[in-house]
Amino acid sequence: MTKFTDLKLHTKVLKAIADVGYETPTPIQAGAIPPALEGRDVLGIAQTGTGKTASFTLPMITLLNRGRARARMPRSLVLAPTRELAAQVAENFDLYAKYTKLTKALLIGGVSFKEQDALIDRGVDVLIATPGRLLDHFERGKLILSDVKVMVVDEADRMLDMGFIPDIERIFQMTPFTRQTLFFSATMAPEIERITNTFLSNPERIEVARQATTSETITQAVYELPSAGRDTSKKKRDFLRQLIDLEGEKVTNGIIFCNRKVDVDIVAKSLKKYKHDAEPIHGDLDQSYRTRTLEGFRNGEIRFLVASDVAARGLDIPNVSHVFNFDVPSHAEDYVHRIGRTGRAGRSGSAMMISTPKDDKLLAAIESLIESTIPRGDTGLVKPSEAKPEKAEAKEDKPTKSRSRSRSKSKEAKEEAPAETKDAAPETEQDAKPAPKREEKRDDKPREEKRTRGGRGRGRNEDRGPKVVGLGDHMPDFIAQSFEERRTD
The missing domain is CATH 1.20.5 (Single alpha-helices involved in coiled-coils or other helix-helix interfaces)
Structure with a gap:
């Protein structure tokens, strides 16, 4: 069995790995680290939770241990789709590079430009960034990418979903052609394959697991609730709480995924109302709040994290016992990444999903992608008082x-009415008749106005028929007569 000591990593890196307590690399690490240390391009395809972050962090630290960065010219670049994933990469770098003198900078939104500029001006060996914030610094003239020796793209398929592919292509063009590229993705969409063919040079392809597969250590179930009209969302919230109560102490912590940000807030408030410790996290929240929430969830201070898909990819949150899909994900691939938050590193986990009849097509797409049928759970949990x-x-x-x-x-x-009232009924019907007569008069008025327009020539015009439109009242009779004859013909 391969060990980290067999991978020709720097001694300082091996010491940091030993401090963490790791001895054996994961399959993606064992496959990606050797070619990366040789300076080759790497294309890694592996499901989430397999240790992709260390697959590029460890060889980067070894390769960059010699040399020094210049101001505004980072020596390596790591691109991540979300702030949380970028922050996680930064944490891994600090963990494994603690015995080296390498420096880093984290460029993400929600943080002051001034602080980030100060780090870049001093020179950094590793620049970790989201694409948008990186381009902001570049366009402001604060960043030069001509000295990048190693470039990493993490969670490339998530980049595609978020619309970052044009930015990625632009960043590739700003870096040297001689750079080394490490490219990691959980799935290989046609657009992702096009980019790898364009910007990677004869890469070493490491595919650890079949594309879009779920871990065998995760117990899955889907609960198909009947539609309840406008009350469907409330019924789903009731059912979610009952699922949590039914699992009891098995739920040490859990992530609850919703498709929409507004539902994230609503579900979190609902759980709090019923005395469940829950906090929301999505892209519209302040970055400092998101950081505190994630830290509290990692530390066990928060039991439930109600999240949008911002937390579905790449976040290393160990020991998550349960994942609840409050909504069936719109994209089948997101299901794999969502439930990948549990059952990590060989641990067991549970993934439960709530669906309604309108989700049948999405559910069928998920089962087609993972090539298996998700077991159906008992939906008789909903109590009559709550439904x-x-x-x-x-x-x-x-x-x-x-x-x-x-x-x-x-x-x-009517039966008790006197005879006089019955006799008066026909009179009331007759009284109701003038209303349509008045409407008939109103309908006829415009026609009378047309015929009587002009006043003084009224008698002559009535004798000869309708008045010719466009001619005056005092025209000779023979002119009017000639027009009438032509018109009748």
């Missing part, structure tokens, strides 16, 4: 009863 379908029907029945009572009362009133 409340009977109360809603009772409310709808009330107006029907009142209408039937009013009809019966009106029938009784």
Whole structure:
């Protein structure tokens, strides 16, 4: 069995790895580190949670241990799709480079430009950034990428989903042609394959697992709830809480994924209302709050993390016991990455998903992608008091009863009415007739106005028929007569 000591890493890197307690590399690490140390381009395809971050961090530290960075000219570049993933890469770098003198800078949104500029001006060996913030610094003239020797693209398929591919291509063109490229992705979409063919030179391809596969250590289940109209979302929240209560102490912590940011906030508030320790995290929240929330979840201070897909890719949050998909993901690949937050590093985990009839096509796409059928769970957990379908029907029945009572009362009133009232009925019908007569007069008015326009020539025009439009009232009779004859023909 291969060990880290067999991979020709720098002694200072091996010492840091020993401090962490790792001895045996994961398959992606064992496959990617040797060619990376040889200076070759690497194309790594592996599912989330397999240790891809260390696959490029460890050889980078070894390769960059010699040399010194110049101001505004980083020696290596790591691109990550989200702030959280970029921050995680920075943490891994600090962990494994603690016995070296290498420096780093983290360029992400939500942080002051001034602080980041100060780091870049001093010169950094490793620059870790999101594409948008990196281009902001470059366009401001604060960054020069002509000295980049190693470039890493992490979670490339997520970059594609977030629309970063044009930015990635632009950044590739700003770096030297002689750079070494380490490219990692969980799936290989056609667009991703096009980029690798364009910017990678004879890469070493390491594919650890079949594309878009789920870990065998994860127990999966989907709960198909019937539609409840406008109350469907509330019914799903009720069912989610019952799932959590049913699992009991098995749920040491969990991540709850929603498709929309607004649902993230609603679900988090609902869980808090029912005394569950939960916090939301999505792209619209302040970066300092997102950092504190993730740190609290890692430390066990927060039990449930309600998240959008910003937390679905690449985040190394160990010992997550459960993943709850409150919504069926819109993209089948996201299901693999979501449930990959649990069952990491050979641990067991549980992934539960709630679906409704409108999600049938999405569910079928997921099962087609992973080439297996997700077991169906028991949906009889919803208590009648919480589902409340009977109360809603009772409310709808009330107006029907009142209408039937009013009809019966009106029938009784008609039967008990005196003879005079019955005799007066035809008169009321006759009284109702003038209304349509008035409408007929209104309909006829424009025609009378057309015929009587002009006033003084009224009699002559009525004798000869409709007045010719466009001619005056005092025209000779023979002219009007000639027009009428032509028109009748």
